[in-house]
Amino acid sequence: MPANSQFIDVRQGLKQALMQVQKPARYTGGEYNEVIKDPANIDVRFAFCFPDTYEIGMSFLGEKILYELLNRHENWWCERVFMPWTDMKQKMEELHIPLYALESKDPLTKFDVIGFTLEYELCYTNILAMLDMSGIPLRAADRGEEWPLIIAGGPCVCNAEPMADFFDVMQLGEGEQMLQDICAEVEKAKKQGLTKQQLLENLAGIPGVYIPSFYDVTYNTDGTIHAVAPNNPHAPARVTKAIVKDLDSFVPPEHFIVPMIGAVQDRACVEVLRGCVRGCRFCQAGQIYRPFRERSPKLISDSARALCQNTGYDELSLTSLSTSDHSQLEEVLDRLNAWAEADHVSLSLPSLRVDNFSQSLVEKTTKVRKSGLTFAAEAGTQRLRDVINKNVTWEQIERTCTIAFREGYTSVKLYFMMGLPTETMEDIKGIADTAQKVVDLYYSLDHAKGRGVQVTCSVACFVPKPETPFQFCAQDRRETLREKQKYLLSCVHSRKIKVNYHDSATSVLEGVFAKGDRRLGRVIETAYRKGAFFDTWEEYFDYDRWLKAFAECGIDPDFYNYRAMALDEVTPWDHLDVGVSKAFLIHEYQKALRAETTQPCNRQCNGCGANKLLGGPCFDYGKNLV
Amino acid sequence: MTTVRIWFEKRGMAAYISLLDLQRVMHRALKRSGLPVWYTRGFNPHIYLAFSCPLALGQESLCESCEVKTEEESPDYNAWADALRPALPEGLRLVRVGPAVMKMGKIEAAGYRLTVPASAAAALDAYNSAGSVQVEKKTKSGKKQLELKTWIPCVDYRVEGENLVFELTLPAGDQVNINPALLLTWLEQNHNVPAWQCHVLRTGLFAADHQAFA
Numbered sequence: 001m002p003a004n005s006q007f008i009d010v011r012q013g014l015k016q017a018l019m020q021v022q023k024p025a026r027y028t029g030g031e032y033n034e035v036i037k038d039p040a041n042i043d044v045r046f047a048f049c050f051p052d053t054y055e056i057g058m059s060f061l062g063e064k065i066l067y068e069l070l071n072r073h074e075n076w077w078c079e080r081v082f083m084p085w086t087d088m089k090q091k092m093e094e095l096h097i098p099l100y101a102l103e104s105k106d107p108l109t110k111f112d113v114i115g116f117t118l119e120y121e122l123c124y125t126n127i128l129a130m131l132d133m134s135g136i137p138l139r140a141a142d143r144g145e146e147w148p149l150i151i152a153g154g155p156c157v158c159n160a161e162p163m164a165d166f167f168d169v170m171q172l173g174e175g176e177q178m179l180q181d182i183c184a185e186v187e188k189a190k191k192q193g194l195t196k197q198q199l200l201e202n203l204a205g206i207p208g209v210y211i212p213s214f215y216d217v218t219y220n221t222d223g224t225i226h227a228v229a230p231n232n233p234h235a236p237a238r239v240t241k242a243i244v245k246d247l248d249s250f251v252p253p254e255h256f257i258v259p260m261i262g263a264v265q266d267r268a269c270v271e272v273l274r275g276c277v278r279g280c281r282f283c284q285a286g287q288i289y290r291p292f293r294e295r296s297p298k299l300i301s302d303s304a305r306a307l308c309q310n311t312g313y314d315e316l317s318l319t320s321l322s323t324s325d326h327s328q329l330e331e332v333l334d335r336l337n338a339w340a341e342a343d344h345v346s347l348s349l350p351s352l353r354v355d356n357f358s359q360s361l362v363e364k365t366t367k368v369r370k371s372g373l374t375f376a377a378e379a380g381t382q383r384l385r386d387v388i389n390k391n392v393t394w395e396q397i398e399r400t401c402t403i404a405f406r407e408g409y410t411s412v413k414l415y416f417m418m419g420l421p422t423e424t425m426e427d428i429k430g431i432a433d434t435a436q437k438v439v440d441l442y443y444s445l446d447h448a449k450g451r452g453v454q455v456t457c458s459v460a461c462f463v464p465k466p467e468t469p470f471q472f473c474a475q476d477r478r479e480t481l482r483e484k485q486k487y488l489l490s491c492v493h494s495r496k497i498k499v500n501y502h503d504s505a506t507s508v509l510e511g512v513f514a515k516g517d518r519r520l521g522r523v524i525e526t527a528y529r530k531g532a533f534f535d536t537w538e539e540y541f542d543y544d545r546w547l548k549a550f551a552e553c554g555i556d557p558d559f560y561n562y563r564a565m566a567l568d569e570v571t572p573w574d575h576l577d578v579g580v581s582k583a584f585l586i587h588e589y590q591k592a593l594r595a596e597t598t599q600p601c602n603r604q605c606n607g608c609g610a611n612k613l614l615g616g617p618c619f620d621y622g623k624n625l626v
Numbered sequence: 627m628t629t630v631r632i633w634f635e636k637r638g639m640a641a642y643i644s645l646l647d648l649q650r651v652m653h654r655a656l657k658r659s660g661l662p663v664w665y666t667r668g669f670n671p672h673i674y675l676a677f678s679c680p681l682a683l684g685q686e687s688l689c690e691s692c693e694v695k696t697e698e699e700s701p702d703y704n705a706w707a708d709a710l711r712p713a714l715p716e717g718l719r720l721v722r723v724g725p726a727v728m729k730m731g732k733i734e735a736a737g738y739r740l741t742v743p744a745s746a747a748a749a750l751d752a753y754n755s756a757g758s759v760q761v762e763k764k765t766k767s768g769k770k771q772l773e774l775k776t777w778i779p780c781v782d783y784r785v786e787g788e789n790l791v792f793e794l795t796l797p798a799g800d801q802v803n804i805n806p807a808l809l810l811t812w813l814e815q816n817h818n819v820p821a822w823q824c825h826v827l828r829t830g831l832f833a834a835d836h837q838a839f840a
Contacts, residue, residue, distance in 0.1 A: 016822040018642055019684050025647060028639035030716040032654070258654055260647045260715070312654030312713070314672075344657070344665065 006096060006135065010105045013097035021088045025260045026054035029102030032258045033310065035071045035078070036103055043075040043187045047101050047111040051126035052119070052536065054082040059265035061319065062117060062154065064253040066175050076183055079103040080257075083126045086534065092133065099133035108134035112186055113149045115179070118156035121513035122506060122535040124163055128528040131166070138525060140168050140213060145196055149186060153179065157210070158288045159466040159573040162513050164212035165521035168200065172576055173208040173241030176250050181206045204234040208242025210576065211235060217518050223559055225517060225570040240577045243613050247274060247295040254306040258313070267315035268345075270304045271295065272332060276321040277600040279608075280378070281389045281592050282420065284465035285321055288578045290610035291618040292602065297328050301335035308345050316340065317348045324349070325602070373404050376415040380430025386595045387422050389588075394437070401438055405445050411454040412438055418484045419462040419476035421592065428484050431457060432491035439496045456498045459488065461507040464561070465514050466573045467580060469588035475511040475561040478504045505543040506535070511561030517572035522553045579610035627664065628701060629726040630694050632710065636687045640717025645680040651715060652692055658713040661706055664695035678730040679798050679831060682805055687828035693726050727840040728833055736798035737830035738806045741789045742819060749817030750781050750790065753809070761808045774812065777804045798831065
């Protein structure tokens with residue numbers, strides 16, 4: 001371990017720093033259910049780093065899952081690290097306090113493995129800031145034997161390339177087994193005194209593990225990729241995503257750390273299923289988390305109850321990409337309702353779908369508390385909804401809203417996107433028309449006198465993402481999106497309708513990094529050196545700073561997001577296999593251009609290829625599943 | 627309905643839990659404990675929970691208290707303490723559980739032990755010899771000037787190792803509330819005594835005539 005003489009003792013420094021920053025409880029640890037161990041008995045020390053604030057990181061289910069799994073090993077200790085808010089970061093730098101883990105208050109250099117979550121593209125600079133605050137060299141190539149192993153996981157690893165220079169190891173897919181296998185190899189390597197290179201070669205054999213330095217990228221003269229080829233015999237030509245075949249084989253986390261300060265998602269939650277049957281063509285999660293797997297109603301209910309008892313949470317939410325697609329959702333809700341009310345726990349289902357939302361479902365979720373309704377319509381016209389394969393019709397929206405309004409709901413939130421492939425101004429007007437029809441529907445039904453309806457349209461800018469049928473598309477330019485936003489506002493004529501949208505500068509950058517390659521590592525580092533971090537926070541995001549960084553590195557960002565890719569182009573992520581085949585993505589893209597829809601895959605297999613990860617079909621199509 | 631008073635320490639890193647957060651922390655601890663606490667009736671039933679005399683962020687205490695209600699006629703307070711003790715997070719140590727003898731509004735004063743670095747001796751002497759010490763107190767209605775000497779005429783400090791230690795009793799409760807940090811801010815602003823090197827520990831809560839609050 002390198003000597004970090006530039007830093008002072010953390011606990012000593014905190015005495016001063018904590019009195020001078022906002023919300024100091026973010027930096028203290030000591031929450032209920034935090035795991036404390038004696039470092040003298042530990043073989044593998046793991047720092048789980050979330051590159052955003054405590055409030056956001058503590059809402060993240062992935063960390064809770066892995067924290068409990070790793071800490072079940074008596075001789076491993078997983079601790080938490082978050083990005084300090086700007087006032088604390090400044091204070092720590094001023095006082096020479098290194099970034100530290102909340103549990104032990106030890107600096108990151110004392111750890112064997114430092115793991116980062118790559119949750120979204122715009123937090124890449126925070127990762128560099130966190131390494132820098134620990135005095136750790138940013139680039140893997142500059143880190144010798146004395147430095148901890150720096151690894152990554154999370155959804156953005158499906159195109160790992162922009163961050164490839166900074167990581168020793170990246171994990172493609174689900175971490176439950178993979179991360180434990182990695183830690184077991186690290187423990188073995190420490191005991192056997194292996195070199196980092198030997199350790200990396202051992203790790204390369206674990207399903208889902210990607211060692212960026214074991215691959216060489218060559219480019220064509222037009223800047224596209226010629227090939228990505230392994231340079232080490234231990235590295236597979238293509239890395240295949242790791243999955244948990246049977247969700248019931250891992251008990252969901254039942255001992256969440258209970259934050260003192262309000263986290264963004266400060267409630268108990270249980271993951272009821274993984275993957276999605278829908279195949280919306282814009283949605284990356286819907287593709288990369290395939291195949292679809294369910295947890296059994298009994299395990300969901302038992303774990304949820306234990307979780308509520310162990311944490312004291314009085315709110316429980318069922319999470320997944322599409323909870324109402326659980327084939328036994330009614331049984332899940334019946335089991336939960338059998339104890340929830342008596343235990344003073346209220347239930348919420350965040351991701352309900354318009355098309356299979358039923359009367360009994362509404363009743364079962366509103367027994368204890370009634371909140372607003374949210375629907376993702378995604379596009380304003382049927383034609384465009386068919387293009388993106390969001391198989392929702394106006395009739396379904398109407399039916400669902402009717403049920404909801406009769407149940408007493410008065411506020412509806414509709415999610416839309418703009419900048420979708422093949423979109424015209426007619427589709428933009430359709431967003432306003434849809435919202436107006438919901439308002440009209442409310443007033444056509446019996447409603448309490450004086451109680452108005454509020455329809456909120458949240459309109460996001462579409463960003464083409466890798467491993468989706470729309471990965472081949474160019475992103476809409478900022479000017480175009482601005483025009484569309486302006487036009488949308490001109491189409492809204494009711495005060496009952498509120499339109500929310502964001503400036504698209506962050507979406508531009510998101511589009512560049514989503515489809516970027518290894519050459520962008522230099523840009524990220526340059527932007528960081530120029531002061532970029534917390535890019536997800538509008539008040540710290542500086543688009544011009546990024547443009548300067550691109551210019552300095554001689555890289556044209558437009559090449560990545562404003563250029564349509566040829567169907568046979570080698571993508572920066574072709575060597576990373578998430579299960580869904582490229583042939584399927586091309587097929588779906590071509591169907592999209594013809595506005596042809598694809599059935600949910602629990603009705604019929606569409607041949608995406610992800611079932612190879614299970615080693616057999618995803619569903620028993622002999623049974624009536626829907 | 628019985629009103630139950632819970633006494634606990636708030637020490638170490640728990641000193642950084644704000645009052646708003648403390649309510650949430652205690653609410654969840656009570657829920658984990660499984661104790662038969664009373665829930666408010668209403669649209670969103672929640673545990674009835676009331677705190678007395680909020681402590682400033684960063685200060686520690688031996689005597690924090692809160693009140694809950696229960697439908698139990700004569701609760702077994704030792705059993706309550708045993709159930710709640712393991713449900714509290716680090717730094718919040720249960721002291722005892724007992725009946726709420728007095729109403730919270732009876733609190734009139736709090737006792738504090740302040741620890742400052744030995745180098746602050748000259749500053750404290752300067753305070754003691756000053757005829758008037760005006761400090762700024764933030765209130766809900768804005769800032770107002772306050773004569774600190776009215777409440778702390780003299781600081782009777784003693785040397786303990788590398789520190790100076792002294793006790794203060796200051797008004798606390800619904801009517802007048804004087805935060806000992808006002809003195810520390812004055813020492814910092816006028817005599818460069820770093821406030822972060824000073825430490826405040828609340829040691830007692832009192833009703834009228836210096837009778838211990840119970």
